[in-house]
Amino acid sequence: MYKTVLICFAIMVSSISAFSKVIILGGLFPENDLTQKAFIESINAINQMRIETEEFSDTFFKPEVITITDDVFEVSEGVCTLVGQGIAALFGPHDKVSSTHVQSMCDTMDLPNIVARWDSDLVRMKAINFYPHSETLSLIYLYMVTEFKWEKFTILYDSTEGLIRMSNLLQRWDTKGFPVTLRYLGEGPNYRPILKRVKNSYEENIIIDCSYDILEEVLQQSQQVGILSDRHKIIITSLDLQTLDLDPYSHSGANITGIRLLDPEDPDSLSIFNDYLGKMELEDLSKMRTDWALMFDAIQLFSRAFKQLEEAVEGDVKALACDAIDNWEHGASLSNFIRSTEMKGLTGLIKFHTNGFRSDFKLNIVRLTPDGLKTIGNWNSTNSVEWISEPPPVLAEGELDLANQTFTVVISLLAPFNMLTESTTTKTGNDRYEGFAIDIIHELSKILHFNYTFVEQVDKVTGSPNPKTGKWSGMLGKIIDGEADLAITDLTITSDREKVVDFTMPFMHLGISILYKKPGTAAPSLFSFLSPLSGAVWLCLLGALFVTSLLLLIIGRISPAEWNNPYPCIENPVELSNQFTFSNCLWFTIGSIMQQGSEIAPIGVSTRILATAWWFFCMLMTTSYTANLAAFLTIETIVRPIKSAEDLANLNGKIPYGAKRDGATFKFFQNLVHLKGSNYSTYVKMYQYMKDHPEVMTVDNDEGRIRASNEDYAFLMESSMIDYVAQRDCNLTQIGGQLDNKGYGIAMRKNFPYRNKLNTAVLQMQESGILSELKKKWWNEKRGGGSCSSESAGSAVKELTLDNVGGVFLVLVVGVSLTLVMSALEMITDVFSFSRKQKVSFRQELKKELKFLIKCRGNVKPARHARRTSSQSDSTRDTSPPYGFVPTVITTTHPEEP
Numbered sequence: 001m002y003k004t005v006l007i008c009f010a011i012m013v014s015s016i017s018a019f020s021k022v023i024i025l026g027g028l029f030p031e032n033d034l035t036q037k038a039f040i041e042s043i044n045a046i047n048q049m050r051i052e053t054e055e056f057s058d059t060f061f062k063p064e065v066i067t068i069t070d071d072v073f074e075v076s077e078g079v080c081t082l083v084g085q086g087i088a089a090l091f092g093p094h095d096k097v098s099s100t101h102v103q104s105m106c107d108t109m110d111l112p113n114i115v116a117r118w119d120s121d122l123v124r125m126k127a128i129n130f131y132p133h134s135e136t137l138s139l140i141y142l143y144m145v146t147e148f149k150w151e152k153f154t155i156l157y158d159s160t161e162g163l164i165r166m167s168n169l170l171q172r173w174d175t176k177g178f179p180v181t182l183r184y185l186g187e188g189p190n191y192r193p194i195l196k197r198v199k200n201s202y203e204e205n206i207i208i209d210c211s212y213d214i215l216e217e218v219l220q221q222s223q224q225v226g227i228l229s230d231r232h233k234i235i236i237t238s239l240d241l242q243t244l245d246l247d248p249y250s251h252s253g254a255n256i257t258g259i260r261l262l263d264p265e266d267p268d269s270l271s272i273f274n275d276y277l278g279k280m281e282l283e284d285l286s287k288m289r290t291d292w293a294l295m296f297d298a299i300q301l302f303s304r305a306f307k308q309l310e311e312a313v314e315g316d317v318k319a320l321a322c323d324a325i326d327n328w329e330h331g332a333s334l335s336n337f338i339r340s341t342e343m344k345g346l347t348g349l350i351k352f353h354t355n356g357f358r359s360d361f362k363l364n365i366v367r368l369t370p371d372g373l374k375t376i377g378n379w380n381s382t383n384s385v386e387w388i389s390e391p392p393p394v395l396a397e398g399e400l401d402l403a404n405q406t407f408t409v410v411i412s413l414l415a416p417f418n419m420l421t422e423s424t425t426t427k428t429g430n431d432r433y434e435g436f437a438i439d440i441i442h443e444l445s446k447i448l449h450f451n452y453t454f455v456e457q458v459d460k461v462t463g464s465p466n467p468k469t470g471k472w473s474g475m476l477g478k479i480i481d482g483e484a485d486l487a488i489t490d491l492t493i494t495s496d497r498e499k500v501v502d503f504t505m506p507f508m509h510l511g512i513s514i515l516y517k518k519p520g521t522a523a524p525s526l527f528s529f530l531s532p533l534s535g536a537v538w539l540c541l542l543g544a545l546f547v548t549s550l551l552l553l554i555i556g557r558i559s560p561a562e563w564n565n566p567y568p569c570i571e572n573p574v575e576l577s578n579q580f581t582f583s584n585c586l587w588f589t590i591g592s593i594m595q596q597g598s599e600i601a602p603i604g605v606s607t608r609i610l611a612t613a614w615w616f617f618c619m620l621m622t623t624s625y626t627a628n629l630a631a632f633l634t635i636e637t638i639v640r641p642i643k644s645a646e647d648l649a650n651l652n653g654k655i656p657y658g659a660k661r662d663g664a665t666f667k668f669f670q671n672l673v674h675l676k677g678s679n680y681s682t683y684v685k686m687y688q689y690m691k692d693h694p695e696v697m698t699v700d701n702d703e704g705r706i707r708a709s710n711e712d713y714a715f716l717m718e719s720s721m722i723d724y725v726a727q728r729d730c731n732l733t734q735i736g737g738q739l740d741n742k743g744y745g746i747a748m749r750k751n752f753p754y755r756n757k758l759n760t761a762v763l764q765m766q767e768s769g770i771l772s773e774l775k776k777k778w779w780n781e782k783r784g785g786g787s788c789s790s791e792s793a794g795s796a797v798k799e800l801t802l803d804n805v806g807g808v809f810l811v812l813v814v815g816v817s818l819t820l821v822m823s824a825l826e827m828i829t830d831v832f833s834f835s836r837k838q839k840v841s842f843r844q845e846l847k848k849e850l851k852f853l854i855k856c857r858g859n860v861k862p863a864r865h866a867r868r869t870s871s872q873s874d875s876t877r878d879t880s881p882p883y884g885f886v887p888t889v890i891t892t893t894h895p896e897e898p
């Protein structure tokens, strides 16, 4: 073991002594700065490569680093220590103040000072700076803004010095063109106030020009405030954008473009990184900051330049003393060799222009996509861009993640959708509002994890196009102009609106109906006793009375049993009489229906059947009448001036009616006018009426509700709103059904990339019952809901129509038919038995009988001639009195008779 160490040490010493020349390179870096590591690793790389690569001299470079702070005195001491050791060049520092100081010291000593930091100085500095010059960089920003056709934009900056990068842009847009807004980010760490102002200005094009140290914080806060949404286009000027964790922003939908000097996909850069920079412990090349990479390149270039110096002059580095006026005679030459050397490093081609600044460098223009940064173009400092492809669309629809997005939601105050919170304490921000729509947005934000800010549409105008310019006003105008992302209120989805904005799935379904006063009760009527039966039933009843009386008359005459001996004491009467005269029949039927009866009693089977049928009819009719009359007398009669839209239209304005001006309801009637051959003539008539009477139109639903409540006025309103009003104002109700079917949706600008996600969330809310829960809460429970719900305006008693009592009439008709058959049978049987007994012709007897009947003369008919005495007769038909018994007749001989 001991032996092996010795051998190694011997090899090391021999190798160093073999290339005996050791050159010290001085470095001034702050503590824990990875630039220092890049410096050391680059020197190590050269020491490794010098053997196999001819580009390098045999010199062994030795890093000598002094850690510095902001204290300039300490920095100068560090410089003195380093130069005292004899260094070939001094690398660093990065801080502007100490760097200027170090530069002047190096100038005095003719020592090359190499830095890699952004500098605003426009004139060539003494130090050799590997960082692209600000003047050149400012060209690419101008180029990008022009290429992206930005007409106006806002620059967010953190230092006036940094604004030099924007010099070209500001010159271009200063006097001509569209406005450029400059906004100072402030001292931090809270940049939100200024970011909110950018948001409220509805600026869509933003350039973020700030130092790397605060870039991540600014981006985070921008996202919180909502200026990293899909309608924003952002350019970030920092060359180190790629080293940040951009994942949180890659799904924001914002169009974020940046630039980078170090291309992490370049194969040469990748192999350098893999071979020599492992000790920097970076995740990958993309995490290498520009100044670290530039320091690495600076050493690489220096060693090549040093070789040239060695070849050109004999001589060595010199230890210099700060307190003596001393300089290194080869220093200037070395600086010149550095500026004239060219090489390809981690940051691409390294070449210096005669003006002392880097030239011919290449910058990648990158766009943030869900897969990270993608190069969309390569810009050359000769000011040409080679676009790799069309700037890719930020994200396909439906893929966008709403998480952490902030939306501006425009609302207008309308109960129960959006209302001011009822509270004893003053509320601010979103807490100022509550309601059905407010809750919907809140629930959506919980599902999709987005943030939102409510903006109130003070004039409550939903929006309609200007007839001349076509520009939409109100809430929809705000959506179209990008001043708001979402709009929610009682916003009906209509085809006109769908042409200019997009809607989510409907979160509520409704239709147009009529809001009007509840039907009143009628004053008691003098003839209210007629109400239980309809007019037709009364007429039929009268008809039945007369027809039955007539039938009774006829059947009574046909029926032989109804012909009786008027004088029971006379055995063989000459004439028979019949009790059924017309007046008797009428009296019988009236007496029955009045439930009073009469003296008239039918004897024959047929007449009795008829009487039974009639009594049954009377019983049913009177009980039905009595029952309905009772109901009529206890329940007040409802008066309904209108029952439907047709009634309203037919009243020709006797009851004025209107709708919300320019609302979806009015548009419904308006659109029907253009439907040729439509059979909606009622609605067209209603539209004409409303158009001709502007005074019936209202500014909003509230005005309509108040008018309907206080005046004789019908308001055409959407059923959901009628439902809400009718639960609170017990005077009002919905009249008739719905004229159409539609829904309320959340509006957003056309092709809004989050539409699919919002739709899915609305469906989810529907399926899980959240929407119906919310409706119940805001319609039936909160703010006086349910006050009038139990009242029913439709509990009126209805008169009985023929449909109700038709069966009773049928019973009568059946009874009558049976009677007719029976009476005919009775007559035929009687004539038949008489003709057989008396041995007379049946036909002649029947003829005689029919003749008598047809003549219809009086209620007395001659009795048939009997060939036998009445005592021999087995029939009482001819002699029986109307009461059905036969009195005993005692025949006596007059004493004086012989």
Ligand code: GLU
Pocket (backbone or CB within 6 Å): 462, 490, 491, 492, 659, 660, 662, 663, 664, 665, 666, 701, 716, 717, 718
């Ligand atoms: N919901 C309607 C609209 O979106 C307003 C009310 C109405 O027209 O009945 O315009």
